[in-house]
Amino acid sequence: MESMQSFGIQFVARASGGAENLVVYARITVNGSRSEVSLKQRVEPADWNPVAEKVSGRKKENKELNQFLEKVRSRLSNIYRELLVEGELPTASMVKNYFLGIDEAGNTIQDAFDYHRKIVENDISKNTLHHYKTTEKYVMEFLLACYKTENILLRKINYKFITDFEYFLRTRKPVDHQKPMQNNGVMKHIERFRVVVRLALKLDWIKTDPFRSYQIKFKKVERGFLEADELLKIEETEFKLPRLALARDLFVFSCYTGLSYIDTVQLKPEEIHLGTDGNYWIISSRQKTGVSMRIPILPKAWELIQKYTDNPRSKFNGTIFPVISNQKLNSYLKEVADLCDISKNLTYHLARHTFATTVTLSNGVPIESVSKMLGHTSIKTTQIYARIVDSKLSDDMNFLKLKLEEQKDSSLKRTV
Known part of the structure; x- marks a missing residue:
């Protein structure tokens, strides 16, 4: 059984907690899996010999530390053999736990x-x-x-x-x-x-x-979102720097599709389909949850897809848009917000909230449809993202007033 197992012990020293001296660790390896245990011993960087896995020099404390390391090596080897004798197939974690007293x-x-x-x-x-x-x-x-x-x-x-x-x-x-x-x-x-x-x-x-x-x-x-006038300002602002123009375009695309960062940058041409209604759709699955998404492509989103069709970076990656890290994208969006004089914290996820609130629900799209497009498994999740803004409430109440007035006029006519 022992021949079927590979076992090794290595001593390493590295910085910890910002202290000047290094901390010594015993690295246990069994069949390629590793586990480390801190030996609570510190050494000066100049004294540690990583090849020999011990400290150099004739100082008394260095000699004592080397003796201690050999005792640790012997103890770990004995633990490994004892576990084998007991019929176990030891793992690195088991050897470490036994050494620490978690036996x-x-x-x-x-x-x-x-x-x-x-x-x-x-x-x-x-x-x-x-x-x-x-x-x-x-x-x-x-x-x-x-x-x-x-x-x-x-x-x-x-x-x-x-x-x-x-x-x-x-x-x-x-x-x-x-x-x-x-x-x-x-x-x-x-x-x-x-x-x-x-x-x-x-x-x-x-x-x-x-x-x-x-x-x-x-x-x-409370989830932030852009008002319609703020979104329009971002859409219409001219950016001389290509990186800011790309950041703005990706953000606006998400405002009109509800796609998350990862779903946007990984969107592929083969996920764009012509529907039976004659319109183009995004048919894909969310990277985060695997839940399917079916999103009709609005004119502004389609315009952005066409803009990047022949982009060399997009073609190289096989994606609709050039790939950019989420960290850089959010950093560039801060600059976009400044140039557009928008005080809100402009992050990529804000676009998803904007799609749910300003673009869809505020324009009368049922929450069930919004939930489906966002790839949610529960409408409760959608309700966290999407709130009806004051303008929509005002429009609804004005519509109700007109309806009540019509009912009143109709009633008066019948009375006459």
Whole structure:
């Protein structure tokens, strides 16, 4: 059995937490899969020899550290052999857990995240998968900060663990962005964590659901959108810089189709179809959910499709429009907003809200049709995006007034 397994131990040192000295890690590899454990030892960068995987020099503390590393190597090797003797096919995670003292029978949080990633990575979008990885990162940060460990048994998760994790997210000081996490951001991470934990419940890795008494509470957020005059201003503004013209065109295209960023930049010519009504349609599926979309192409959207038909970048990628990253696109849209004297926070997703609110619902398109075009599985989701603006309410009330006046006149005529 041992010959069927490949096993290796490597010591690596890298910067951590902005400190000057490096932290030493033991990297365990079994059959190509890896797991790392921090040895809580720091070394000066000049002393670390990455080829020899130890520290150089004759200093007493360096000699002691090298002796410690050899003991760790011996201990990890013995753990691997013991697991083999016990009839197990060890994984890197199992060796690491045993070394850390998590040698009780049972699966860990890391096991749950690993298994979840394995079964969904081909079924969800890259963006959604990235969100799950971020949630996993925060869970591991929480374990280190509050439990002084890199892993924990699933059965040790309880209501207090979840509420402590929530508090950790709310009070976490951001290092990669400026604003602290808001309520809905916290709830999204807990929601994803709940998905992973409940998967473990279905696998019988835990016997009870630690989330059974916990309520996820999202706050309603007013979604921004452009008024008709603001959208027209963006459409009619001339941009000398090609990058800004492209950003504007992609944004306006979404305002008239409701497509998200990823669905717009990945839209292909073969997804444009001539319908039985004589009009062209976008017939595709949302990248995020796989839900089908059938969207009649409005004249402004068709004009933009024609504009980029012969674009070399589009042809090279086999797409309708030249591909541009979401980050750059949103950055350029800030410039577009400034040049158009629009104070609203112009992001690409705002176009989707504008389609739902200003372009469709405000012009009398039924919410069921809007929901279908947006690729939603529930009208409740559409209601979050789309609100009836004041102008539509005013038009509806004026129509009602006219109708009431007509009824009144008709009644008077009958009386006479």
